[in-house]
Amino acid sequence: MTVRLTVAQALVRFLSVQYSERDGVRQRLFAGCLGIFGHGNVAGIGQALLQAELEDPDALPYILARNEQAMVHTASAFARTRDRLQTYACTASIGPGSTNMVTGAALATVNRLPVLILPSDVFATRVATPVLQELESFSAGDVSVNDAFRPVSKYFDRIWRPEQLPSALLNAMRVLTDPVETGAVTLALPQDVQAEAYDWPEELFTERTWYVARPLPEASIVDKAVDLLRASERPLIVAGGGVHYSGAEDALREFAEATGIPVAESQAGKGSLNYDHPQSVGAVGSTGTTAANALAREADLVIGIGTRYGDFTTASRTAFQNPDVRFVNINVARFDGGKHAGLPLVADAREALVSLGSALGDWAVDAKYTAHATELARNWDGIVHATYNPPAEVTAKLAEGLLTQGEVLGAVNELSAASDVVVCAAGSMPGDLHKLWRTRDPKGYHVEYGYSCMGYEIAGGLGVRLGAPDRDVFVMVGDGSYLMMSTELVTAVQENIKVIIVLVQNHGFASIGALSESLGSQRFGTSYRRRSGDGRLDGDYLPVDLAANVRSLGVDVIEVHSRAELEKAIGTAKAADGPIAIHVSTDPLIGAPDSESWWDVPVSEVSELQSTQTASAQYQESKAAQRPYLAPVKEDS
Numbered sequence: 001m002t003v004r005l006t007v008a009q010a011l012v013r014f015l016s017v018q019y020s021e022r023d024g025v026r027q028r029l030f031a032g033c034l035g036i037f038g039h040g041n042v043a044g045i046g047q048a049l050l051q052a053e054l055e056d057p058d059a060l061p062y063i064l065a066r067n068e069q070a071m072v073h074t075a076s077a078f079a080r081t082r083d084r085l086q087t088y089a090c091t092a093s094i095g096p097g098s099t100n101m102v103t104g105a106a107l108a109t110v111n112r113l114p115v116l117i118l119p120s121d122v123f124a125t126r127v128a129t130p131v132l133q134e135l136e137s138f139s140a141g142d143v144s145v146n147d148a149f150r151p152v153s154k155y156f157d158r159i160w161r162p163e164q165l166p167s168a169l170l171n172a173m174r175v176l177t178d179p180v181e182t183g184a185v186t187l188a189l190p191q192d193v194q195a196e197a198y199d200w201p202e203e204l205f206t207e208r209t210w211y212v213a214r215p216l217p218e219a220s221i222v223d224k225a226v227d228l229l230r231a232s233e234r235p236l237i238v239a240g241g242g243v244h245y246s247g248a249e250d251a252l253r254e255f256a257e258a259t260g261i262p263v264a265e266s267q268a269g270k271g272s273l274n275y276d277h278p279q280s281v282g283a284v285g286s287t288g289t290t291a292a293n294a295l296a297r298e299a300d301l302v303i304g305i306g307t308r309y310g311d312f313t314t315a316s317r318t319a320f321q322n323p324d325v326r327f328v329n330i331n332v333a334r335f336d337g338g339k340h341a342g343l344p345l346v347a348d349a350r351e352a353l354v355s356l357g358s359a360l361g362d363w364a365v366d367a368k369y370t371a372h373a374t375e376l377a378r379n380w381d382g383i384v385h386a387t388y389n390p391p392a393e394v395t396a397k398l399a400e401g402l403l404t405q406g407e408v409l410g411a412v413n414e415l416s417a418a419s420d421v422v423v424c425a426a427g428s429m430p431g432d433l434h435k436l437w438r439t440r441d442p443k444g445y446h447v448e449y450g451y452s453c454m455g456y457e458i459a460g461g462l463g464v465r466l467g468a469p470d471r472d473v474f475v476m477v478g479d480g481s482y483l484m485m486s487t488e489l490v491t492a493v494q495e496n497i498k499v500i501i502v503l504v505q506n507h508g509f510a511s512i513g514a515l516s517e518s519l520g521s522q523r524f525g526t527s528y529r530r531r532s533g534d535g536r537l538d539g540d541y542l543p544v545d546l547a548a549n550v551r552s553l554g555v556d557v558i559e560v561h562s563r564a565e566l567e568k569a570i571g572t573a574k575a576a577d578g579p580i581a582i583h584v585s586t587d588p589l590i591g592a593p594d595s596e597s598w599w600d601v602p603v604s605e606v607s608e609l610q611s612t613q614t615a616s617a618q619y620q621e622s623k624a625a626q627r628p629y630l631a632p633v634k635e636d637s
């Protein structure tokens, strides 16, 4: 039996009957389709979505976004919130609508988040070429702008003919639901092919379940890991995003408690252990706590769990200074398992922790070491407390109506519910949140720091709320990020997606300003100021009113000028039943407490400027601590 449908109708029908299943729990793989119509998808996929909605509104609900990059962020954030077991498809018109999604695709792939990207493409038949918005290559007839998706997609295909669709779809689902492979999957859809009818085998549209496996660790490798652990005296766990995706938080806590090993966290792994667990030493690396970084410096064995060891996590390979340091890397991907010449314990994080725990028996580190870690963490928490509640000598120096950023984070932390989610991506807040946020729920922390993409915040906040409708979502967004991409607020209004935007106005880039200064570049070009008489950008702040901007998009704003007003506003925002914003101004020159760590950002080797010369000398000094981590694990085991 065959069914006669267009390619777009077949695609929509297929997507509406895909499921993922893990641990016996089954869910729709696609919660819906985000999109913006234009030529290239309005008559193809647009028609198919309309027809589907009229037949069954739940088949593949359509959400109209405002910016194509943003809608991919929404899908990524949703997928992360749902532990990569569910996502959205994203459809865009040909040309700019589609290429706007390239950054979103890169973010999904870098963060290993499943998103189905459906850019529209030029005519397969080429009868009217060049069509509106078509790139003409002088040297190739089969190139389109969508080829830009190839390097940022885990799977790419272009459906030149209807017959290609079934195999492309099966490959797309395979990649989206594979914990190792997952990322952006791009199926480019020529606009004529979308509308073309074909006789499809009926089985294409039967329900299909994609089983998400928990690969078990190889027993002989578990044994080697046990040998390394037993031989270690100062092991440290580095928990990454894989702990969350695997749902390994309980297994991690049990493993840590049984062995006494302290637990440090990457950005994606934050919340793996609640902040007040005695073995939680918090963030590690360039944006880490002094507790985790002190332990990292001395560690003789690092047990990475679901981490890809980004340069923030390893402090650009200066975090681990013990000359004998070795790595055991629990990771579902061999690619990450082999990093730092570590022992790759290739497996699902939860399964690996359970196996390793039982193989270790009652082995534990010296209780003094665990107590030392707890002590360090307690000291750091004192610093957090002081940052949340700055002393009078700090607040007295603030200009009228300004708060410190630490106070803002503190107020939001202390007045949000444990299960609420904080969302951020770029600027100075991700680093501050990594160090300072007291995470009280494994899902309470959502900072996109794989791509650290300005503009992710609001769009991502929508995705988090769609994925966790029972949690309040606090979107921490700087003025720079806000100006880059805030228009999904209109989508939030249209769909009544409740997000609480905390818009932190500090007139420019506090983060890059501080970085610039530390690198001898004198905060050049990082604040939003008028040009002064000598042509420099150091005049008055610009008369922008971002609160009015938010209001103009249909979202209520509470403008606060003091800690007390901020606290009251958070209560009001929590009680609201739609999107709402809090506008707060902060002093960009008051930074977060020091991590006692480093990040490798090269400084000009020659310069006319004294500030750069000084920074360059410091850079060379810091760089000397950088280590390759190449010691083989074989010798020891």
Ligand SMILES: Cc1ncc(C[n+]2csc(CCOP(=O)(O)OP(=O)(O)O)c2C)c(N)n1
Pocket: 426, 427, 428, 429, 451, 452, 453, 454, 455, 477, 478, 479, 480, 481, 482, 506, 508, 509, 510, 511, 512
């Ligand atoms: C899309 C994108 N462009 C540029 C950057 C580089 N960048 C990182 S933070 C930042 C400034 C962010 O400013 P703001 O949102 O106001 O946060 P603040 O630094 O003031 O906390 C820039 C330009 C980036 N991460 N993403």
Ligand SMILES: [Mg+2]
Pocket: 427, 478, 479, 480, 504, 505, 506, 507, 508, 509, 510
């Ligand atoms: Mg700013």
